[in-house]
Structures are given as C-alpha cells and as structure tokens.
Amino acid sequence: xxxxxxVPEREAPMAGWEQNHETAGMxxxxxxxxxKAVYGLEAAxxxxxxxxxxxxxxxxxxxxxxxVKNLAAEGLLEHVxxxxxxxxxxxxxxxxxxxxxxxxxxxxLIQTLGLGWDEVHADAEVMxxxxxxxLVERIYAYLGKPEFDPHGSPIPDSDGAVAARSGxxxxxxxxxxxxxxxxxxxxxxxxxxxxxxxxxxxxxxxRVMAKDPYGGLVRLRMGRRRISMGTEAAERxxxxxSHV
Amino acid sequence: xxxxxxVPEREAPMAGWEQNHETAGMxxxxxxxxxKAVYGLEAAxxxxxxxxxxxxxxxxxxxxxxxVKNLAAEGLLEHVxxxxxxxxxxxxxxxxxxxxxxxxxxxxLIQTLGLGWDEVHADAEVMxxxxxxxLVERIYAYLGKPEFDPHGSPIPDSDGAVAARSGxxxxxxxxxxxxxxxxxxxxxxxxxxxxxxxxxxxxxxxRVMAKDPYGGLVRLRMGRRRISMGTEAAERxxxxxSHV
DNA sequence: TTCTAAAATTAGGATTGTTGAATTTTATTG
DNA sequence: CAATAAAATTCAACAATCCTAATTTTAGAA
Ligand SMILES: [Mn+2]
Ligand SMILES: [Mn+2]
Ligand SMILES: [Mn+2]
Ligand SMILES: [Mn+2]
Numbered sequence: 001x002x003x004x005x006x007v008p009e010r011e012a013p014m015a016g017w018e019q020n021h022e023t024a025g026m027x028x029x030x031x032x033x034x035x036k037a038v039y040g041l042e043a044a045x046x047x048x049x050x051x052x053x054x055x056x057x058x059x060x061x062x063x064x065x066x067x068v069k070n071l072a073a074e075g076l077l078e079h080v081x082x083x084x085x086x087x088x089x090x091x092x093x094x095x096x097x098x099x100x101x102x103x104x105x106x107x108x109l110i111q112t113l114g115l116g117w118d119e120v121h122a123d124a125e126v127m128x129x130x131x132x133x134x135l136v137e138r139i140y141a142y143l144g145k146p147e148f149d150p151h152g153s154p155i156p157d158s159d160g161a162v163a164a165r166s167g168x169x170x171x172x173x174x175x176x177x178x179x180x181x182x183x184x185x186x187x188x189x190x191x192x193x194x195x196x197x198x199x200x201x202x203x204x205x206x207r208v209m210a211k212d213p214y215g216g217l218v219r220l221r222m223g224r225r226r227i228s229m230g231t232e233a234a235e236r237x238x239x240x241x242s243h244v
Numbered sequence: 245x246x247x248x249x250x251v252p253e254r255e256a257p258m259a260g261w262e263q264n265h266e267t268a269g270m271x272x273x274x275x276x277x278x279x280k281a282v283y284g285l286e287a288a289x290x291x292x293x294x295x296x297x298x299x300x301x302x303x304x305x306x307x308x309x310x311x312v313k314n315l316a317a318e319g320l321l322e323h324v325x326x327x328x329x330x331x332x333x334x335x336x337x338x339x340x341x342x343x344x345x346x347x348x349x350x351x352x353l354i355q356t357l358g359l360g361w362d363e364v365h366a367d368a369e370v371m372x373x374x375x376x377x378x379l380v381e382r383i384y385a386y387l388g389k390p391e392f393d394p395h396g397s398p399i400p401d402s403d404g405a406v407a408a409r410s411g412x413x414x415x416x417x418x419x420x421x422x423x424x425x426x427x428x429x430x431x432x433x434x435x436x437x438x439x440x441x442x443x444x445x446x447x448x449x450x451r452v453m454a455k456d457p458y459g460g461l462v463r464l465r466m467g468r469r470r471i472s473m474g475t476e477a478a479e480r481x482x483x484x485x486s487h488v
Numbered sequence: 489t490t491c492t493a494a495a496a497t498t499a500g501g502a503t504t505g506t507t508g509a510a511t512t513t514t515a516t517t518g
Numbered sequence: 519c520a521a522t523a524a525a526a527t528t529c530a531a532c533a534a535t536c537c538t539a540a541t542t543t544t545a546g547a548a
Contacts, residue, residue, distance in 0.1 A: 030505065050526055063506055065527055070504080082513055082526060112356045113382045123379050130374035135367050138357045274535065294496055307536055309497055314534080326496060326543055 029129045032098050033057060034067055035076060038087055039095035043165065049084055096156040101128040101136050103149035103156075106186075108139045110150050117150045117201075118192035151192075152183030152202045152238070167238035170208070170218060171231055178207040179239030191236065198227050206239065273373045276342050277301060278311055279320060282331055283339035287409065293328055340400040345372040345380050347393035347400075350430075352383045354394050361394045361445075362436035395436075396427030396446045396482070411482035414452070414462060415475055422451040423483030435480065442471050450483065 037056040041048035050068075054061045072079040076091035087095060105124040109115050131139075137158065140146075147163070148154055154163035167182035181204040184195060195201070199222060209219040209226070216231035229237075281300040285292035294312075298305045316323040320335035331339060349368040353359050375383075381402065384390075391407070392398055400406035411426035425448040428439060439445070443466060453463040453470070460475035473481075 028504080051524090059505085060507060061526065062508080062528080066505070108356075109379070112352075113379075113386050115382065119378075123374075123376050126374040126376075127371060130367075130370040132367050132370075134363075135353070135357075138359065142357050272534080295494085303535085304537060305496065306498080306538080310535075 030057075030067060031071060031076075032094065032129055034064070034071065035087065035091050035095040036098050036102075038077065038085065039092060039099070042087065047084060048086070093160045096160040096162055098128050099153075099162070100156040100158070101131060103153055104136060104139050104143065104146075105131070106149050106151070107143055107146055107155075111143060116192075116196075117186070118189040118196070120150065121186050121189070148202075149186075150202075151186035152181070153186070165238070167240040169235045170206075170220070170229065170237045170239055171216075171234035173208045173218075173239065173241070175208050175210050177241060178205070179241045180205050181237060182240040183238040185236035191233070194233070195237065198222075198229075199225060200227075200237065205242070274301075274311060275315060275320075276338065276373055278308070278315065279331065279335050279339040280342050280346075282321065282329065283336060283343070286331065291328055292330070337404045340404040340406060342372050343397075343406070344400040344402070345375060347397055348380060348383050348387065348390075349375070350393050350395070351387055351390055351399075355387060360436075360440075361430070362433040362440070364394065365430050365433070392446075393430075394446075395430035396425070397430070409482070411484040413479045414450075414464070414473065414481050414483055415460075415478035417452045417462075417483065417485070419452050419454050421485060422449070423485045424449050425481060426484040427482040429480035435477070438477070439481065442466075442473075443469060444471075444481065449486070 034053065034057060037053045038048040040056070041052050046052060050061045050064045054064045057064065068077065068079050068085055071077050071091070072085070075088055076094060077085045077087050079085040102124045105127050106120040109120045109123065110117065140158075146155060152166070154166070156162035165183070167179065170179075173179065181200055181202055184200075184202070185191060200206075204222055206220045206222045209221050211218050216234075217228050218231070218234045219226065219228045221227075278297065278301060281297045282292040284300065285296050290296060294305045294308045298308045301308070312321065312323050312329055315321050315335070316329070319332055320338060321329045321331050323329040346368045349371050350364040353364045353367065354361065384402075390399060396410070398407035398410070409427065411423065414423075417423065425444060425446055428444075428446070429435060444450075448466055450464045450466045453465050455462050460478075461472050462475070462478045463470065463472045465471075
C-alpha cells in the first residue's frame with residue numbers, strides 16, 4: 001500500500017497557505033477521463049477500442065491498455081484482451097458523474113461570468129476533476145436544476161440518469177426536412193465560433209433546401225438567411241426534426 | 245522525455261466527452277502547493293524547514309527533500325542541503341499566482357453561490373490548480389477587482405504584487421487596546437464557524453478588556469457583547485489597531 | 489569539547505501514467 | 519488457407535510522488 005492519509009497535526013499557520021487536501025482515495029484525472037472517453041464512444045455507437053480511446057485521450061495505445069488493466073481491477077470496466085472493453089455499472093456511474101460536473105460547470109461559467117459557449121469547454125475539462133460533490137450540487141441548485149448544458153447536451157442527474165441524446169445530425173436530414181438545433185459539438189472553440197458566425201445557436205429553426213450529392217454540401221435556410229455547410233460540420237450539429 | 249503533447253487527429257465525436265487537455269508543461273499540483281507552503285512560512289516569518297513544509301503538506305520529510313530537488317533544478321527555489329531553502333523570484337511568482345487564484349476562487353464561490361466563509365477553502369485548494377489564467381482574470385473582473393478575500397487576506401495582483409499582511413493577532417494586543425478584525429485563518433471550517441458563533445467577522449470592532457496571564461484567556465468586548473477567547477484562537481485572528 | 493536528540497538526507501521500494509519497440513492476435517484479402 | 523496489415527498487448531524504461539528505514543549532519547546541552 002502507498003500514500004496513506006497520514007493526517008498531520010495542525011500547526012495554526014495564518015490564513016491562506018495551508019494545505020492538507022482530502023484527495024486520499026479519489027479517482028485520478030486520467031481514470032475519470034478514460035471512463036468518459038469510453039462512455040462517449042459507447043454513446044456515439046462507436047466501439048470503444050484501444051485505438052479509439054487512445055485517440056480521444058491523446059495518448060498511446062500502450063497507455064490505454066495499461067490503464068484499462070487498473071480500471072478493470074477496480075471493477076470499473078470489463079476487459080477481454082484483444083476484444084475490447086465495456087463499462088461496468090460502476091464505471092458508467094462515474095463517467096456520468098463526470099459528465100454532470102462538466103456540463104454544470106460550463107453552464108455555471110456562462111451564466112455567472114457571461115462567457116461564450118466557445119470559451120468554457122477547456123476549463124470545464126479540468127475543473128470537472130477538481131470540484132467537490134457538494135459544490136456541484138450547489139451549482140446545480142443555483143442554476144435552477146437545468147436539464148441541458150450550453151451546447152444542448154443533457155445533464156445527467158445526480159443518480160446517473162440521463163436523457164437520451166436528442167435529434168439527429170443535420171447531415172442525416174433530407175431536402176425539405178425541417179428541424180430545431182438541439183445539440184452541437186462542444187470541444188472545438190473554433191467550430192463554435194463558426195456556428196455563431198452563421199447565426200446558429202441552440203433552438204435555431206432551419207430547413208434543408210438541398211444536398212449536393214458529391215461534395216457533401218448541405219444548403220439550409222434559417223429564417224430568411226441561406227447558409228451552406230460542409231458534411232463535416234453538418235455531422236456535428238444535431239437537430240430535432242420538426243417536420244418530415 | 246515523457247508525455248509529449250502528442251496532438252491526436254480530431255475524430256468529430258459528438259458533444260460532451262472529448263479530451264485533449266492542454267496540460268502539457270503545466271506545473272503539477274504538488275509543486276504548486278509546495279511553493280505555496282514555503283511562501284506561507286516565509287510570510288509568517290517561520291523558517292521554511294523541511295519539517296515545517298512536510299507538516300503543512302501532510303507528507304513525510306523525505307518527500308519534501310525529493311521534491312525540493314526537482315524544484316531547485318527548475319529554478320523555483322534554492323537549496324543548500326541541511327541549511328534550508330528559499331524561493332527564487334520565479335518560485336515566489338508562482339506561489340503568488342496560486343494565492344491569487346485561491347483567494348479569487350473563494351470570493352467567487354461566496355459571491356455567486358452564497359456559500360459561507362467556512363465552506364470554500366477546500367474547494368479552492370483544489371480548483372486553484374485547475375482554472376486557466378484567462379478564467380481567473382474573468383473572475384477578477386466579475387468581482388470588481390477585489391483587494392481582499394473573504395477571510396481578509398490580500399489578493400495578489402496579476403503581476404505578483406501583494407499588500408503586506410494587515411493587523412496583528414489579537415493575542416498580541418494589551419488590555420485596553422481596540423481594533424478592527426482584518427484577517428482570520430481560513431483553512432479550518434470549524435474555526436470559522438466558531439468565530440461566526442461569537443459574532444466575529446471581518447470588520448468587527450473590538451476592545452481587549454483583560455488578559456489572563458496564565459491560562460492565556462483574552463476577554464473582549466464587541467459592541468455590547470462580551471466574549472472570551474483562548475490563546476490559540478487569539479493567535480488566528482488579526483486586528484488592525486484602531487487605538488493604542 | 490563531547491554527547492545526543494532533532495532535522496535532514498539518502499537509499500531502496502511501490503504505484504501510476506507515460507513512452508517506444510517488440511511481439512502477438514485478429515481480421516481481411518487474395 | 520495463407521499472407522499481411524491493423525490493432526492490441528507486452529516489455530523495458532522513465533519520471534514523479536509518495537513511503538519506510540537507514541544514515542548523516544547540525545545544533546544545543548552538559
Ligand atoms: Mn464541454
Ligand atoms: Mn477532464
Ligand atoms: Mn483558503
Ligand atoms: Mn492546492
């Protein structure tokens with residue numbers, strides 16, 4: 001065993017520099033991010049392969065294999081070597097707990113500080129590992145028990161229940177379809193600014209005018225504005241169909 | 245070398261679970277806390293000995309010796325084995341940067357969420373390592389460029405300049421002295437609740453009625469309330485003398 | 489000055505998260 | 519069915535924190 005709590009006697013030093021974090025048996029950042037990555041791949045109906053997870057995390061496959069061994073030992077996921085892995089109920093719970101934190105933090109920063117939807121992801125990505133459950137619940141209450149984050153993603157509740165992903169990617173619509181923007185990919189600030197420049201936000205109502213068969217361009221109308229979007233972007237914006 | 249940035253190609257996954265933190269060359273939590281501990285001891289005019297730092301951080305002396313070697317190699321402090329260490333300008337800068345973060349976060353949580361002064365230290369202690377400089381400055385602006393944190397400690401400015409510690413401990417006052425509470429020790433929630441139960445807050449005006457020479461009890465008057473306080477507590481509350 | 493207790497360092501381990509290189513397994517293609 | 523490329527694992531190393539148990543150094547007391 002290693003790194004016991006080892007509570008030191010307090011020494012009555014003056015305000016502002018004392019330590020003694022209660023970070024004892026807390027799950028590590030990397031663990032939590034790996035679980036989130038697996039969850040995200042599962043949710044996106046992609047197989048959470050070693051390679052896919054490594055790509056999401058930005059580490060080598062060997063690192064994932066190594067970490068997965070620890071995670072499996074802790075009962076957070078199951079691993080059949082060479083045949084992928086899968087979250088256990090416990091692992092999914094932890095992943096959803098992180099997603100809840102991430103999304104509440106994003107919304108909190110936007111609501112309090114007036115940041116833009118393109119300015120909060122990176123900070124939330126780090127802060128999600130740093131806040132206490134107590135603080136998260138205070139934020140939740142302060143925000144009025146919100147159900148969606150600033151990018152339209154559902155906020156898991158404190159029991160780990162989460163609404164199904166809403167809508168379908170714009171790219172999956174056909175000419176003539178109409179819908180309301182329900183969720184956008186949130187991790188790339190540039191992309192979010194691009195959407196803003198097109199006037200797209202959560203709740204925007206749009207209609208597919210045409211789809212170019214080869215280049216993969218989608219022509220849309222939003223109110224009286226006409227915009228076009230490449231397939232790549234059209235895959236990253238989901239709309240709830242309002243008309244088939 | 246280890247853990248290169250290793251930027252992965254983006255894969256256009258859907259909102260809410262992508263990673264790729266920009267945590268590349270960032271200083272670690274332990275490093276930052278050690279520097280803060282040394283700074284705090286220096287500020288309190290205690291020698292930042294291996295033992296003192298170990299006690300503050302809640303680790304063994306051997307761990308401090310080891311970490312100090314790294315810190316010295318990075319030019320954050322100077323170490324003369326067996327004769328203590330001292331922050332370099334760079335080390336002090338980093339320590340003050342952390343203190344700024346810590347104090348702004350505490351104030352931010354209190355102002356936005358309405359938390360009590362006893363509920364913010366532990367979260368700030370962890371969050372201080374997690375927020376971006378950009379976010380810190382947004383918080384600073386949002387709070388109206390505050391000069392003091394909720395416990396009366398001065399907030400270092402973004403250049404690392406910090407006001408001198410204000411006041412003296414109540415324990416240092418003599419009978420008849422009057423003063424205004426200017427700063428209280430912040431890391432022990434119990435202690436802060438104890439102060440609250442006595443009605444003491446930053447700005448409270450009080451007068452020393454008597455000091456018991458042996459037991460070390462200080463008898464105070466605050467408005468028309470009379471309170472007594474043991475030496476230990478009286479060492480942890482500072483007042484700005486208003487009358488000698 | 490000599491002794492001794494406290495403080496500090498060194499030595500030797502453990503654990504975690506990494507990497508790159510070598511190897512093994514799987515799946516696909518011919 | 520064999521060849522082969524991609525995916526996955528294993529292995530050896532390394533860095534950073536931590537620990538416990540020696541050992542060394544310092545400083546204060548006798
Ligand atoms: Mn996000
Ligand atoms: Mn994260
Ligand atoms: Mn504090
Ligand atoms: Mn800290």
